[in-house]
Amino acid sequence: MPDTPITPTERPVHFLHRGQLQQVGGLPPTTTVLQWLRGHAHCTGSKEGCAEGDCGACTVVVATPDAQAPGGVRLDNVNACIQFLPTLDGKALYTVEDVAPTPDTLHPCQQALVQCHGSQCGFCTPGFVMSMWQLYQAHDQAPPREALADALSGNLCRCTGYRPILDAAQQMFDAPRQVLDTAPVAQALAALPDSTLVLGREPGQRFIAPRSLAEFAQWRAALPEARILAGATDIGLWVNKQFRTLGDILYVGQVPELRAITPWADGKGLSIGAAASLEAAWSALAERLPALKELWLRFASPPVRRAGTLGGNVANGSPIGDAPPVLLALGAELVLRHGEHTRRVPLSGFYLDYMKNDLQPGEFLQSIEVPWPTAGQMVRAYKVSKRRDSDISAVCAAFGLTVEHGVITEARVAYGGMAATARRAALVEQALVGHPWNEATVQRAQAALAQDFTPLSDLRASQGYRQQVAANLIRRCWLETRPQAPMAGDQVEVWPAVV
Amino acid sequence: MNQTVDAGVKALSQATASTAAGQSRPHESAHLHVAGAAPYIDDLPELQGTLHAALGLSPVAHGRLLHIDVAGLKALPGVVDVITAADIPGTNDCGPVIHDDPILADGVVHYLGQPVVAVLSHDRELARRAAARLKDFVQIEPLPPVLDPLQAHAQQQYVVPPMHMARGDVPTALAQAPHTVQGRIELGGQEQFYLEGQISYAVPKENRGMLVHCSTQHPSEMQHAVAHALGLHAHHVQVECRRMGGGFGGKESQSAVFACVAAVAARKLNRPVKMRPDRDDDFMITGRRHCFVHDYTVGHDAEGRLLAADVDMVSRCGYSADLSAPVMGRALCHFDNAYWLPNVQIDGFCARTNTQSNTAFRGFGGPQGAFAVEYILDTVARRLGRDALDVRMANLYGQHERNVTPYGQVVEDNVLQALIGQLVHSSDYRARREAVNAFNATSPVLKKGLALTPVKFGISFNLVHLNQAGALVHVYNDGSILVNHGGTEMGQGLNTKVAQMVAHTLGVSLERVRVSATDTSKVANTSATAASTGSDLNGKAAADAAQQIRQRLLAHLAAKHQVPVDTVDLAHDVATVNGQTVSFEDLVMSAYVARVQLWSDGFYATPKLHWDRNTMQGRPFYYFAYGASVSEVLVDTLTGEHKVLRADVLHDVGRSINPALDIGQVEGAFIQGMGWMTTEELVWHPTSGKLLTHAPSTYKIPTASDCPADFRVNLFTNENVEDSVYRSKAVGEPPLLLPFSVFFAIRDAISAVGQHRVDPPLRAPATAEAILEAITAVQASA
Structure with a gap:
């Protein structure tokens, strides 16, 4: 293996916007899509409301070549305020200015918003239009109200109270269909360069987007100091809010192998590429394990779930990331890669301390290996936050319990929000394993929890609340899975997963 | 999805379908909003030479400001200039009532987040980066906060x-x-969380003039604040606002610091200056x-x-x-x-x-x-x-x-008994109370709660002299109409309602009427668009102007045909005289040729008001708006999480000028108030005084999922007993109190944990943590 990657050839970012090929170079690689739209392309329809991906006023739709998607193009609504412009390489960008068929007419999603009185101050409206437009392309008829609310959970409106917007999202399907013809888009995208993007010459200021796993591994080995970028749903804030300098950026989003989600050869598990989107990864997990659906929907808003990656959530290692507790409860392992060498480590040993992990210089996360639960193993995952949608957990809890003949034989209980890293509750597990799954054991486990964690008090919750809820979630799990008269989700949760 | 709302809108529309007023019409900018074609101030094309300002904020809650290293800040990348209190040519104050609000800190810093300097750069990002480093260039002797x-x-x-x-x-x-x-x-x-943050764009004009594009509910006050800051008179300063991306009160007085900083910098450098704080700075600076x-x-x-x-x-x-x-x-x-x-x-x-x-x-x-x-x-x-x-x-x-109220005003228009009676019936309150009790008896983890709360809300500014408004109506000789008034459009649909009133008064179709940006050079001495009075005041003033033009047109027509003026009419774009019809265009052109004044000013001052601030007695309110709501909630006693299952609202807007807009105000206020009552929590660091909830990632306003799946909103059939505009009632603020029923339904559900024998010590906002605390307290005393 050569120590340095293939000699890079610098080229500008190529993407389609308003039917035109844009070739953009010479801008800082952390220029956001929103900054480019408003400041350089003079398209001011997309708004900045928060610059942190939480309000959705900047929502745009990105079309990406995707063999699995209908027409070969996947349409994702994302937050333009935290997407760096070079991530658009090889893609097409759509904004509120692009959805109407002609300058004097409106798209059904726009028309429905007018008819239902879905805009008041209008500042959030372009973002809603784009989330609705994406939803419109993905469905032939109106999804149920809960699904509409989920689809719009990344768009904040402070004026309407949402009812007229939800009405509009439903009614837009009633008008004669006006769907984007993706075939010519796919064709145009296919004509864009598919070489590795290297933007900038100065070391420490480059944006590098390799197009294959092998090439990515080479770059990573050569640039161990480079910042690996995935969905930018966190790193975007480092730039916008903390003014951090990122150094060389190594982007995982263009590596097809890293986006793959593949069943294990023996069918006993799932291999999730580190750059698979949160939406794709959770969808695959919840399809097999419906108990994870609630956490999937509450994990983040769709624009964040579509931009963000499971690998990013795992590698970032935030104590309040919602994927690690679940993956810990499932007994997931990680495949780490350095050059051509890979090693497999259990996730339970990966986190060393606050925002510190076991990755060695030049190494990167290649995939997350998730074994499916075996017979007799129960899985539950719960999130508690101030707001149902698009909020950060006060406490996240995940349970993987194997009960044989009424006795717990294996327990993986993991929490987020309770310590410097997401981690398993060793004493709780100890209090469970070898004991009958009954009320007395639950009480012992709840008592043990107090010894497992000393959580912080912060703006999301106090220490006392975290401890109390973390213990109560053991009870919720018990009520749902107890052998006698187990309670249904809608008897123990106000936002039950539809199991 | 919401049959009740549609039915209510339809019924009211049909009742008054013959005129522009009383109909559900879309917001005048709706087609622009959805196309991304409605410009806000940050969307205006920037003039050449524009500089961007960013504010450097106090890093401590209280302290003596000893030294600012201006030279050090100026040496940072991209910095063109740094403005401090010493650069303010006029008065360093932008307080709306009492002059205790420095534009930039001088001598003492009073809170963590207070603007100390403004950094100017050709690039907004460079300005922000430099301003964020203020703490390295300032000496502050801490004082106990x-x-x-x-x-x-x-x-x-x-x-x-x-x-x-x-x-x-x-x-x-x-x-x-x-x-x-x-x-x-x-x-x-509660944070206003207007989606469009604060922004001002100041452009120097000839002869010491200053034009400020400002996202503000109070252009006249901004005009005065900028004039004082610059040491000029009001006629030097022009403030313009076409629309805001939300205001909710947050852009009434507190747009001033941004307007003043932009204007002071623009004056000093003689260049256009845009001042748009980032969302976090907006939270940290404004109240x-x-x-x-x-x-x-x-x-x-x-x-x-x-x-x-x-x-x-x-x-x-x-x-x-x-x-x-x-x-x-x-x-x-x-x-x-x-x-x-x-x-x-x-x-x-x-x-x-x-x-x-x-x-x-x-x-x-x-x-x-x-x-x-x-x-x-x-x-x-x-x-x-x-x-x-x-x-x-x-x-x-x-x-x-x-x-009689405690402040001595007689409640003359009380509809509470009738309104609540209707809501108790339509919401099936009594039967649902039984159902809630039955549910709670058999549900150990989840508890339901139910509550009805009423609203009576006084309409008018307490300060009598603020209850005035002016407007200009121009009828051009092609029959098109332009309205300008002193109110501001922040999404509430004020411009739509005012246009409806002008069309209604003149007897023409709404499509003829266009409303222009609020501009202090057109209507002077305006009051803030606040206290729910926007339509009441400006609608009346615009109708007054329209009425004068209508009378001139009818007088002209009567004179021309030599008939008494009471035999001519103008309705639906057509004048009738002697059994003949004349189109509005022909009538206007005929009047123009006859040298009839086709534009007019209008003015309105709310009658009957008096208020003694010292004794707190009088009649501060022209009338009251009423409403009531019933909410049913589900509470999780293990986590404190809750969900609103159903909400029924009946609200009194008098005779509605635009039922769809009014329902929009009622629903929007309900959800906004519900956020205040539940998830919207402000947290300051207990010792440093830093606001920790300073962006949507940490401050949680409701999302679409929080809107009750079963949400039944109706307007109460009523007419204002006072001679208000179209006999309507103000609607901006009163419905914000409706979701008290959500809070008390939650308290009711918690109370069920102790069989309603213990009073739950629930604080607002009822976050999951507050709810669980109250549940735990009830369990402990039960």
Whole structure:
């Protein structure tokens, strides 16, 4: 293996916007899509409301070549305020200015918003239009109200109270269909360069987007100091809010192998590429394990779930990331890669301390290996936050319990929000394993929890609340899975997963 | 999805389908909003040479400002200049009432987040990066901060002197009351969270003139603030605002610091300057709804009727007065909410803390005051083992007796009994109460709660002289019409309603009427678009102008045809005279050729108002708006999470000018108020005073999932008994109080944990944590 990657050839970012090929170079690689739209392309329809991906006023739709998607193009609504412009390489960008068929007419999603009185101050409206437009392309008829609310959970409106917007999202399907013809888009995208993007010459200021796993591994080995970028749903804030300098950026989003989600050869598990989107990864997990659906929907808003990656959530290692507790409860392992060498480590040993992990210089996360639960193993995952949608957990809890003949034989209980890293509750597990799954054991486990964690008090919750809820979630799990008269989700949760 | 709303809109539309007023018409900018073609100030093309300002904020809550290393800041990448208090040519103050609000800190810093310098760059990002480094270039000697309003109250540290409102003999009535209750109510503040952040764009003009594009609810006040800052007169300064991306009170007084900084910098450098703070800076710099602590003692009878109430209200004002005095005044005036209080004394204390200066927010103290009496009645009902609805009904204002407010105004337009009666029936309250009890009896983890709360809200500015407005209506000789008025459009649909009133008054179609940007050079001395009065005042003023033009046109037509003026008419774009019809275009052209003035000014001053600030007595309100709502919630006793299952609303907007817009206001206020009552929590660091919830990632306003799946909103059939515009009623603020029913439904559900024998000590906002705490307390005492 050569120590340095293939000699890079610098080229500008190529993407389609308003039917035109844009070739953009010479801008800082952390220029956001929103900054480019408003400041350089003079398209001011997309708004900045928060610059942190939480309000959705900047929502745009990105079309990406995707063999699995209908027409070969996947349409994702994302937050333009935290997407760096070079991530658009090889893609097409759509904004509120692009959805109407002609300058004097409106798209059904726009028309429905007018008819239902879905805009008041209008500042959030372009973002809603784009989330609705994406939803419109993905469905032939109106999804149920809960699904509409989920689809719009990344768009904040402070004026309407949402009812007229939800009405509009439903009614837009009633008008004669006006769907984007993706075939010519796919064709145009296919004509864009598919070489590795290297933007900038100065070391420490480059944006590098390799197009294959092998090439990515080479770059990573050569640039161990480079910042690996995935969905930018966190790193975007480092730039916008903390003014951090990122150094060389190594982007995982263009590596097809890293986006793959593949069943294990023996069918006993799932291999999730580190750059698979949160939406794709959770969808695959919840399809097999419906108990994870609630956490999937509450994990983040769709624009964040579509931009963000499971690998990013795992590698970032935030104590309040919602994927690690679940993956810990499932007994997931990680495949780490350095050059051509890979090693497999259990996730339970990966986190060393606050925002510190076991990755060695030049190494990167290649995939997350998730074994499916075996017979007799129960899985539950719960999130508690101030707001149902698009909020950060006060406490996240995940349970993987194997009960044989009424006795717990294996327990993986993991929490987020309770310590410097997401981690398993060793004493709780100890209090469970070898004991009958009954009320007395639950009480012992709840008592043990107090010894497992000393959580912080912060703006999301106090220490006392975290401890109390973390213990109560053991009870919720018990009520749902107890052998006698187990309670249904809608008897123990106000936002039950539809199991 | 919501059949009731559609049906209500349709019924009202048909009743008045013959005129432009009374119809559900889309917001005048709706087609622009959805196309991304409605420009906000940051969307205006930037003039060549434009500089961007970013504010450097105080890193401490209180301290003596010893030195600013301006040269050091200027040496940072991209910095063109740095503005400090010393650069302000006029007065370093932008306080709306009392002059205690420096534009840039001078001598002392009063809160963490206070603007100390403005950094200018050709590139906004470079300006922000440099400004963020202020802490490395400033010397501040720390002073002990006061961060807790109760601590400030204990030290008698206030931004304005305490206020007092009283009627009757409270001590005697309390002593004689069969029952007394006392307690403390904690009520959090609320961030406006307008989606468009604060922004001003100042452009120097000839002969010391300054044009400021400002996202503001109060262009005239911005004009005066900028003039004072620049040491100029009002006629030097022009402030323009086409639309805001939301205001909610947050852009009434507190747009001033941004307007003044932009103007001062533009004057100093003689270049256009744009001042757009990032969302976090917006949170850190500006204030919001005051949080309140109420300490109460009440006496009541066996029916739950309040006989006496003694209440101390302490509000967190922050470091300066801003609008805190009138906010407290309105809190005092709304403690009665819908209820007759024979003996009452209320003291209001405006606590000075080293935090952001709190300000107007939809309701303006009224919700904080009314929340207290609702909390008290909820408590009284539980102690008596009665349904809270029955206790509320027993306390309602009467029609002809028990109808004088504590501030001496007679409630002349009370519709509470009828309105609540209708809602009790349509919401099926009694049967659902039984169903909730039945559910709770068999559900160990989840508990349901139900509550009905009413609203009575006074309409007018308490300060009488603010109740005035002006407008200009231009009829061009092609028959098109342009309206300009002193109100501002922040999404509420004011421009749409004003246009409807102009079309209605003239007798022409709405499509002829266009409303232009609010501009201090067109209508002078305007009041803030606030206190829900936008349509009442500006609609009347515009109708006055339109009426004058209409009379001139009809007089011209009558004279031309030599018939009495009362035999001619103008309706539906057509004039009729002598059995003939004349199109509006022909009529206008004919009048123009005959040299008839086709434009007019209009003016309106609300009648009947008087108010004595010292005695807190008078008639501060022209009329009252009413409403009520029923909410049903589901609470998780393991986590404290909750969900609103259903909400029924019946609200009085008088005779609606535009039912769709009014329902939009009612629903929007309901969800916004629900956020205040539940998930929207402000957290300051207990020792540094740093606001920790300063962006949507940490401050949680409702999302689409929080909108109740079953949400039934109807307008109450009514006409304003006063001669208001179109006999309508103001709608901006009153419905913000409707979701009190969500809070008390949650309290009811918690109460079910202890079989309604224990009063849940629930604070607002009822976050999951607050709810679980209350549940735990109930379990402990049950």
